[in-house]
Amino acid sequence: MPSLSKLSALLFALVSTVAANTGDLTFYTPGLVQFYNTFPGATANPNLNPICGKMATVNYGRKSIRVTITDKCYGCALYDLDLSPFAFSLLADLSIGRLHGADWTLDA
Structure with missing residues (x-):
């Protein structure tokens, strides 16, 4: 089984590292976060967005x-x-x- 740290998931929101967020979870082949472009430090080049590569913890049920x-x-x-x-x-x-x-937080 592959390591979870090597598997990608998409986040669709701009979050602070302190607050927990609640929203729906969906899935599809990784493609395209509503406020991704406004994440602090983002530039016109989405490949350089500082949110890329960050980890998040997702909780649903138990x-x-x-x-x-x-x-x-x-x-x-x-x-x-x-x-x-x-x-x-x-x-x-x-x-x-x-x-x-589902609740999720951006890991520090």
């Missing part, structure tokens, strides 16, 4: 996973996350499609 931020999404709500199919499957069956009320 399960918790760590994911790596890799990209942004234009269609997500403020605190929603878009996970890779593998990361989503660690929390619930893919057939569910959307998990409401």
Whole structure:
């Protein structure tokens, strides 16, 4: 089984490292965070965004996973996350499609 630290997931929100955030979880092949471009230190080059490569802890029910931020999404709500199919499957069956009320924090 691959290491979770090597698996990517997408985060779809700008967060502080102190606050917990609650939103929906969805999944699809990593693609594109609503406020990704406004993360402190972001430039016009999305490949240089300082949020890329940061880890986040995602909690849903009694399960918790760590994911790596890799990209942004234009269609997500403020605190929603878009996970890779593998990361989503660690929390619930893919057939569910959307998990409401997941908590997550950007790791320090």
